[in-house]
Structure formats: structure tokens, C-alpha cells
Amino acid sequence: MTTDDHRSNNPGDQSTAKPLSIAYSPCPNDTFVFDAWAHGRIPGAPALDVTFADIHLTNGMAQRGEFDVLKVSYAVLPWVLDEYALLPCGGALGRGCGPLVLTREPGGAAELTGRKVAVPSEKSTAYLLFRLWAADLVPDGVGEIVVMPFDRIMPAVRDGEVDAGLVIHEARFTYQTYGLHRLADLGEHWESTTGLPIPLGAIIAKRSLGTGTLKLLADSARASVRAAWDDPEASRGYVLEHSQEMDPAVADQHIGLYVNEFTADLGEDGYAAVRGLLTRAAAEGLVPPLGPDALTFP
Numbered sequence: 001m002t003t004d005d006h007r008s009n010n011p012g013d014q015s016t017a018k019p020l021s022i023a024y025s026p027c028p029n030d031t032f033v034f035d036a037w038a039h040g041r042i043p044g045a046p047a048l049d050v051t052f053a054d055i056h057l058t059n060g061m062a063q064r065g066e067f068d069v070l071k072v073s074y075a076v077l078p079w080v081l082d083e084y085a086l087l088p089c090g091g092a093l094g095r096g097c098g099p100l101v102l103t104r105e106p107g108g109a110a111e112l113t114g115r116k117v118a119v120p121s122e123k124s125t126a127y128l129l130f131r132l133w134a135a136d137l138v139p140d141g142v143g144e145i146v147v148m149p150f151d152r153i154m155p156a157v158r159d160g161e162v163d164a165g166l167v168i169h170e171a172r173f174t175y176q177t178y179g180l181h182r183l184a185d186l187g188e189h190w191e192s193t194t195g196l197p198i199p200l201g202a203i204i205a206k207r208s209l210g211t212g213t214l215k216l217l218a219d220s221a222r223a224s225v226r227a228a229w230d231d232p233e234a235s236r237g238y239v240l241e242h243s244q245e246m247d248p249a250v251a252d253q254h255i256g257l258y259v260n261e262f263t264a265d266l267g268e269d270g271y272a273a274v275r276g277l278l279t280r281a282a283a284e285g286l287v288p289p290l291g292p293d294a295l296t297f298p
Contacts, residue, residue, distance in 0.1 A: 019047035020209075020217075023061055024071035026052045026242035028251040029092055029258035030201075035235035036227035037220050045220035046213070052242060055201060056121050068206050069217065073124045074199040074274055078287040081294045083206060085214055086274075088297050090203035090221035093262040093270055098187015098198050099126035099168045101133075102157055102180040109137035109184060115163035117142050120150040125200055126168050128281045129186040135284055136189070154178045170250075196273040197262060211298040218297070225264050271295060 024030040035041075038048050048069075053061065059076040061067055065083050077086065101112075112134070119127050122145070134142050146162055153165040158178045166186075167175065175182065187198050205217050228235050236248075243251050262270045275295060282289040 017046070019049040020068040021049050021051070021066075022069040023051040023053050023058050023067045025054055025058070025201075026244065027258075028239045028243050028246065028254045030071055031239045031242050032228050032232075032235050032255045032259055033090055033221070033225050033263060035224070035238045037224035039238070041227060041234075042220050042223045044216075045223070046216065056124070059121070059123050062204060065206070068209060070204055071201050072204055073121075074202045074277060075125045075128050075281070075287065076123045077202060077204070077274075077294075078278060078282070078290055079123075080204065081290070083208075084204035085207050085297060086295055087203040087205055087214070087218045087221060088266045088270075089218055089264055090225065091263065091266075092201040092258045093197040093199050093266070093273060094258055094260065095191060095197050096187065097172075097200075097257050098185055098190060099129060099166055100172055100175065100182050101130065101164055101184040101186065102154065102167055102171075102175050103164045103183045104157060104160070104180060106181045107183060109134075112138050112142050112164055112183070113140045114143040116144045116146060117164045117166065118146045118148050118153045118156050118162040119166040120147070120153065120168065122147060124168075125198065125277065126166055126186070128277060128286055129190055129198070130166050131284060131286055132277075132280055133184060133186050133189045136193075137184075154180060190277075194273070194276055196269060196276055199270075199274045199277050200258070202274075207298075214298050222264055225259070228259070 024034060037045050038050050055071065055073055058070050059072050062070050062072045062076060062080045062084060119130065121127060148156060150168065153167055154171060154175060156162050157165040157180055164183060190198055203221060205214055239251055240248060278287060278290055281287045
């Protein structure tokens with residue numbers, strides 16, 4: 001985890017209020033979305049004190065109430081919505097970008113019955129999608145679930161430490177170099193059974209900030225997204241500085257996949273996707289049930 005020392009000194013904001021603490025990942029989609037806001041180019045937007053952390057860390061930060069604003073997995077919302085509100089913009093939903101289940105040998109879903117499966121987290125959309133898929137197609141259930149760092153999962157499957165692995169993001173494009181086979185594309189299963197996008201990352205803010213500030217945060221996030229679209233080159237330095245030596249073309253592809261119409265506004269399909277995922281997961285006992293107004297934005 002690293003901390004970005006700059007603070008937004010927005011000439012259009014005369015407030016002397018303390019900057020709001022925010023944590024999001026160094027991934028290109030997040031730095032692209034937040035660049036204009038973090039660097040004081042959104043008139044009237046609150047100043048930000050930015051911390052970079054991967055999403056499995058920000059999920060824990062949210063559960064401990066450590067930041068004013070956070071990018072988290074949608075899967076963690078049932079644990080944090082008493083203290084935080086879901087912003088209707090700034091996050092990530094997508095199509096054609098779901099997690100994969102990988103094995104050493106080709107086969108079918110039923111072959112996972114009673115088998116050991118490695119996952120990167122049990123509080124992630126990927127894990128919920130995996131368990132919902134298994135509930136549909138592995139009726140007798142998988143066996144032991146082993147949590148391990150995502151970069152260890154493909155080697156563990158290859159070396160026989162586990163029978164299958166749940167992988168995300170760039171692993172979609174590199175698993176064949178490990179000699180592995182795609183048993184299932186969980187995004188395809190989700191989209192084919194629901195018709196909805198895959199809920200990935202959410203932006204949440206503390207309810208204690210008050211209705212006015214929450215609405216200002218949403219407006220600021222939306223304006224920052226639109227500023228990035230209007231002038232993509234303005235964010236390029238910030239994106240590449242934090243993208244961990246990612247090839248610029250790959251960074252552009254990453255942004256193109258995860259920054260879309262749902263980033264500017266969840267809309268009916270976005271909210272339906274979030275509600276559908278968490279309602280189904282609650283029915284399987286994977287997350288606490290949501291209250292009737294849990295996703296309502298002030």
C-alpha cells in the first residue's frame with residue numbers, strides 16, 4: 001500500500017475543510033476515473049487525500065471504517081452499508097470480463113465435486129459468482145476452499161496443490177502459458193442467466209458525511225469520469241505512473257473494459273445487477289441479506 005502525498009488545491013473550491021480520505025487501487029481504471037478530481041481539476045469538488053491499496057485491502061478498510069471514501073468489491077457491501085452509502089457512479093461493472101475457473105485437465109463442472117479450489121478472496125464478486133455457478137452446476141458441492149494470493153493460484157493448479165483455481169483480470173489472457181484449461185467462464189454464466197452486467201468494484205462513502213456531501217461526492221465522481229473521457233491524454237501520466245510498469249496499450253485496454261456507461265451512472269441495469277448478485281448470494285447463505293433501502297442513495 002502506498003500513499004499519494006498530493007492534495008487537491010482546487011481554485012474553484014474556497015473551502016478550508018480538511019481533505020476527505022479516499023482509498024482506491026493503482027489500476028488504470030481507477031486512476032483514469034479519479035485523475036481530474038484528485039488533481040483539483042473539478043470545480044467545487046472536495047479536496048482528496050489519496051491512498052492506493054488493492055481491493056482486498058480496501059474491503060478490510062471499509063469493514064473497519066477507516067476512510068471517508070473507498071473503492072471496494074460489490075461483494076463486501078452487505079457488511080458495510082450500515083456505515084457507508086453506495087455512490088451511483090465511479091465504480092466498475094462490465095461484460096465479457098468475468099472470472100475463470102481453471103484446471104490442469106479439460107473437463108466438466110461435475111468433476112469439481114468434492115475437489116479443492118483456490119480462490120483469491122471470499123469477499124469478492126469473483127467468489128460469489130463462483131459459488132452461484134457451483135450451486136447451479138455442481139449440485140453436490142465443491143470441496144475445500146483455499147484462499148491464496150492471486151499470483152500463486154495458477155502455479156498451484158499447475159503443480160497439483162489444488163484441483164482448480166479461480167482467477168481474475170489479466171489471468172484471463174495468460175493461463176494457457178501455465179498449461180491450464182478453462183473449465184468455466186463465470187461471467188458468461190452470469191450474463192447468460194441474468195442478462196445483466198457483472199458488478200465488480202463499487203465506490204462507497206460514509207453516511208456520516210451527510211446528504212449534501214454525499215451528493216457532492218457523486219457529482220464530483222461523475223464529473224471526473226466525464227473529464228477523463230473528454231481529454232484522455234490528461235490522465236495518461238497519472239495512469240502510467242501507478243500501473244506497475246503495465247504496457248500503455250494494455251492500460252488502455254484495461255480502461256476501455258472497465259470504464260463504461262455504468263461508471264458514469266449505474267442506471268437501472270447497474271442497480272439490478274448489484275441487487276441480483278447480492279440477493280442470490282444471500283439466498284445461498286454467502287452474505288448477510290440486504291435491507292430494503294440498503295442500496296438507496298440519498
